[in-house]
Amino acid sequence: MTKLIAGPMATLSHQGLRKIYEDFGGCDEYYTEMINASSYLTHGQFEGFYTLNEIAGDKIVWQLTGKEASPMAKAARELCELGGIGIDLNMGCSAPEIVKTGAGIAWMIKPMEETKALISEVRNAIDSFNSDLTAEGKHKKQRLSVKLRLGDEDFTDEGFFKFCDMLYENGVEQLVLHPRTRKEKLSRPPRYQYVEDLAKHFENKIPVILNGNVKDLYTFENALKAAPSSAGVMLARISAQKPWIFRELSKSLDSSSASQISQTSASQFPKASVSGMWKKTAADDGKESIQIDRLKVGLEYIENLRLYQPKEFHETRMQRFFAYYCDNFSFGHYIKSKMLNCKTLDDAENTFKSYFDEMPGDRFISI
Ligand SMILES: Cc1cc2nc3c(=O)[nH]c(=O)nc-3n(C[C@H](O)[C@H](O)[C@H](O)COP(=O)(O)O)c2cc1C
Missing domain, CATH: 3.20.20.70 (Aldolase class I)
Structure with a gap:
């Protein structure tokens, strides 16, 4: 094992x-x-x-x-x-x-x-x-x-x-x-x-x-x-x-x-995502496949900071996560530097959402 x-x-x-x-x-x-x-x-x-x-x-x-x-x-x-x-x-x-x-x-x-x-x-x-x-x-x-x-x-x-x-x-x-x-x-x-x-x-x-x-x-x-x-x-x-x-x-x-x-x-x-971050899809070979909504994953992280972290930690913890998470995207450097400049979670949320208005093709992947 x-x-x-x-x-x-x-x-x-x-x-x-x-x-x-x-x-x-x-x-x-x-x-x-x-x-x-x-x-x-x-x-x-x-x-x-x-x-x-x-x-x-x-x-x-x-x-x-x-x-x-x-x-x-x-x-x-x-x-x-x-x-x-x-x-x-x-x-x-x-x-x-x-x-x-x-x-x-x-x-x-x-x-x-x-x-x-x-x-x-x-x-x-x-x-x-x-x-x-x-x-x-x-x-x-x-x-x-x-x-x-x-x-x-x-x-x-x-x-x-x-x-x-x-x-x-x-x-x-x-x-x-x-x-x-x-x-x-x-x-x-x-x-x-x-x-x-x-x-x-x-x-x-x-x-x-x-x-x-x-x-x-x-x-x-x-x-x-x-x-x-x-x-x-x-x-x-x-x-x-x-x-x-x-x-x-x-x-x-x-x-x-x-x-x-x-x-x-x-x-x-x-069998299903509690937060709506992913859903099941049928893969070509009949095996299980899921489609991940990478916008929702980022928003979920921000929401979880609101739920589980003190205000004093919000900025650093948001920035550290997005320093890694933004590497998933076509214009990773661009969105990363914008996220690293955000001072509040509301700001981070709006900035992250707006990236997908510009780059809707980056939103979903299947694994
Ligand atoms: C941002 C960051 C914070 C880390 N904090 C700790 C820590 O608190 N305790 C620890 O034992 N290792 C810590 N590490 C080391 C990692 O646990 C791990 O040993 C290292 O990143 C190599 O594994 P990886 O290639 O899978 O990232 C940290 C690494 C990073 C990048």
């Missing part, structure tokens, strides 16, 4: 986008955008927006970031109470402002004992939650996972595998490997061979998920060819550009005898 997972993206992996993924049929796990443990514990006015879970709450993985073990363990314990699949620790973020504070990939670079202490403390917090559940006769145990890169520029294979062994020995139950070093840009090809080697190293003891540069069926199949032992694929940027990507991949692979794909198989897809 190959899992399909929506990757964590700051400003994008929130309930509004998750609602759109779900309308198209969804995927197996939804990582949230990174939640800063210390800020979360302050219970400030915006923190609750990071943890909305009315939609697909049982498939959420809460991703934590932080520079110190204790607040991360405390926040992990609190997030467990919300349900979902479990807690992920961000050890992959290489944004200088995050690394500088000792968070993200800094956990792969500091002395291993320090990172081991973090894992143990978070593991204990999750275990305490899980044992309370057992005492109450409930069974939805929370999982501990880590999303990581290869390490700093001078990483060695030996050091990398030793680090992953340490994670496993201290109770990490799933690894997502984005196989680039700290400084390697997203434009550089990821080194899938490390995903394969790591998955083989653990011999199915824990799932190892591949992440990086998967953006269509072709790159998906190539990634799986390069890392056939991986337990799944995480998609990040492309899921903002094409929130229907999980359906597209599941559908194609469902009919292929070679791959058993995802619990969200085509046969379980919703």
Whole structure:
């Protein structure tokens, strides 16, 4: 079974986008955008927006970031109470402002004992939650996972595998490997061979998920060819550009005898779009096909920001989404720069609608 997972993206992996993924049929796990443990514990006015879970709450993985073990363990314990699949620790973020504070990939670079202490403390917090559940006769145990890169520029294979062994020995139950070093840009090809080697190293003891540069069926199949032992694929940027990507991949692979794909198989897809973003059409070969209304998808995202995000976040979250989403269109640069100049959601809505008055042929596609 190959899992399909929506990757964590700051400003994008929130309930509004998750609602759109779900309308198209969804995927197996939804990582949230990174939640800063210390800020979360302050219970400030915006923190609750990071943890909305009315939609697909049982498939959420809460991703934590932080520079110190204790607040991360405390926040992990609190997030467990919300349900979902479990807690992920961000050890992959290489944004200088995050690394500088000792968070993200800094956990792969500091002395291993320090990172081991973090894992143990978070593991204990999750275990305490899980044992309370057992005492109450409930069974939805929370999982501990880590999303990581290869390490700093001078990483060695030996050091990398030793680090992953340490994670496993201290109770990490799933690894997502984005196989680039700290400084390697997203434009550089990821080194899938490390995903394969790591998955083989653990011999199915824990799932190892591949992440990086998967953006269509072709790159998906190539990634799986390069890392056939991986337990799944995480998609990040492309899921903002094409929130229907999980359906597209599941559908194609469902009919292929070679791959058993995802619990969200085509046969379980919703029969109709709740929001009117897509409708079923008959494909030439008799297989299921859907027609997607790309105007409605954009409007739905804007509406979901109104519903699920505080006003203070509207502008940045609208702009980040459309920076990816506009790449779908014939005059992508033109509409992108207009959307990035919009200051309010009403403005964004009108601007986006007017693009389709000019370019009606861009509105519908079939998959
Ligand atoms: C806008 C943006 C925000 C991101 N935020 C996070 C984050 O909060 N946590 C994290 O672990 N990775 C984050 N990432 C990295 C992605 O999860 C992923 O590892 C990376 O984009 C490569 O996957 P892709 O080629 O499928 O996009 C972010 C990436 C982007 C583009």
